Amino acid sequence: MAITYEYxxxxxxxxARLGRVHTPxxxxxxxxxxxxxxxxxxxxxxxxxxxxxxxxxxxxxTYHLFLRPGHDIVKGAGGLHKFMNWDRPILTDSGGFQVxxxxxxxxxxxxxxxxxxxxxxxxxxxxxxxxxxxxxxxxADIIMAFDECxxxxxxxxxxxxxxxxxxxxxxxxxxxxxxxxxxxxxxIVQGGMYEDLRKQSAAELTSMNxxxxxxxxxxxxxxxxxxxEVLDYTVPLLPADKPRYLMGVGSPDALVExxxxxxxMFDCVLPTRIAxxxxxxxxxxxxxxRNAKYADDYGPLDPECSCYTCSNxxxxxxxxxxxxxxxxxxxLTTYHNLHFLLELMRQVREAIRQDRLLDFRDEFFERYGIDxxxxxx
Numbered sequence: 001m002a003i004t005y006e007y008x009x010x011x012x013x014x015x016a017r018l019g020r021v022h023t024p025x026x027x028x029x030x031x032x033x034x035x036x037x038x039x040x041x042x043x044x045x046x047x048x049x050x051x052x053x054x055x056x057x058x059x060x061x062t063y064h065l066f067l068r069p070g071h072d073i074v075k076g077a078g079g080l081h082k083f084m085n086w087d088r089p090i091l092t093d094s095g096g097f098q099v100x101x102x103x104x105x106x107x108x109x110x111x112x113x114x115x116x117x118x119x120x121x122x123x124x125x126x127x128x129x130x131x132x133x134x135x136x137x138x139x140a141d142i143i144m145a146f147d148e149c150x151x152x153x154x155x156x157x158x159x160x161x162x163x164x165x166x167x168x169x170x171x172x173x174x175x176x177x178x179x180x181x182x183x184x185x186x187x188i189v190q191g192g193m194y195e196d197l198r199k200q201s202a203a204e205l206t207s208m209n210x211x212x213x214x215x216x217x218x219x220x221x222x223x224x225x226x227x228x229e230v231l232d233y234t235v236p237l238l239p240a241d242k243p244r245y246l247m248g249v250g251s252p253d254a255l256v257e258x259x260x261x262x263x264x265m266f267d268c269v270l271p272t273r274i275a276x277x278x279x280x281x282x283x284x285x286x287x288x289x290r291n292a293k294y295a296d297d298y299g300p301l302d303p304e305c306s307c308y309t310c311s312n313x314x315x316x317x318x319x320x321x322x323x324x325x326x327x328x329x330x331x332l333t334t335y336h337n338l339h340f341l342l343e344l345m346r347q348v349r350e351a352i353r354q355d356r357l358l359d360f361r362d363e364f365f366e367r368y369g370i371d372x373x374x375x376x377x
Contacts, residue, residue, distance in 0.1 A: 003184025003211040014357040023141035030264040063095035071137040079139030092140040128172040145173040147188040159192030184211035202237035214245040271337035285369035307339035
């Protein structure tokens with residue numbers, strides 16, 4: 001099997017777990033945050049910089065790479081790892097979320113999804129088999145089953161119909177998967193915000209014995225407390241001897257709370273997206289580096305941070321670059337945000353090792369300015 005999970009220990013205080021996911025391109029220490037490289041690049045960052053901040057794995061997007069440059073071109077380069085010069089693990093999503101977000105431009109059938117390219121309007125089609133064909137060609141270590149991601153809110157009947165289709169599609173993905181010894185195929189548990197449907201989805205998918213399981217359909221607009229409630233009853237339904245992946249979640253509070261609930265892997269565009277707007281995460285909370293009050297502030301973005309940005313550049317300089325629309329400013333804020341979340345997860349792993357993750361959460365939330373009524377970020 002291409003993917004194996006090594007359990008190390010459970011935090012006595014919180015129930016969070018420490019582990020390792022072993023892949024053909026290396027080991028991922030978990031709980032882990034995965035930077036998102038949508039189009040075979042993490043925006044503005046080089047692979048060398050990602051390694052310097054100790055990113056164990058990155059994520060790329062099947063939908064976007066299918067449209068441009070095309071999976072055959074990536075395959076011709078020797079696969080995604082060689083194409084983008086990244087020799088550590090890669091995960092590719094199925095393309096499903098992007099296709100379903102094109103609500104005005106797509107049609108769902110049992111066979112798959114017909115949609116129009118957001119680039120040029122061309123009519124295209126992705127089925128479970130096509131998604132796996134693309135991902136087999138891309139060559140990522142972890143690939144995802146093609147699923148239907150229901151909107152929030154969704155009626156119970158819609159969510160039930162959707163998850164049952166996701167189950168049928170997952171079975172088709174398993175049959176279509178041509179490289180099971182080299183790529184681990186993860187299934188995605190759906191079911192909206194309904195406990196009975198999450199139980200149904202988890203039972204159906206775990207019976208198929210996938211190498212790992214993701215929880216999809218969260219962080220789609222629902223309140224944070226509702227997301228945590230769904231995790232509370234969904235995570236225990238997943239096999240303890242396999243990786244658990246919470247898709248599309250990356251705010252600092254959700255990473256910590258997700259780890260407490262037994263999640264091993266997270267991904268989100270949040271740190272790179274907000275960096276492009278000049279917003280950074282610091283040990284004292286969110287900071288908008290473009291604000292005028294930093295014009296003559298010669299301190300680092302975060303005095304407690306040891307990243308390349310904070311070790312070398314001031315708030316005043318970074319604000320100047322952002323106001324002048326200089327790309328280097330976005331590179332610096334992006335570097336810092338990614339380093340911040342990767343360092344946060346390192347601290348989470350250490351807190352689990354020391355059986356004090358709940359204490360760590362309380363200390364971190366107090367400094368970061370998060371309370372139980374807060375939406376986090």
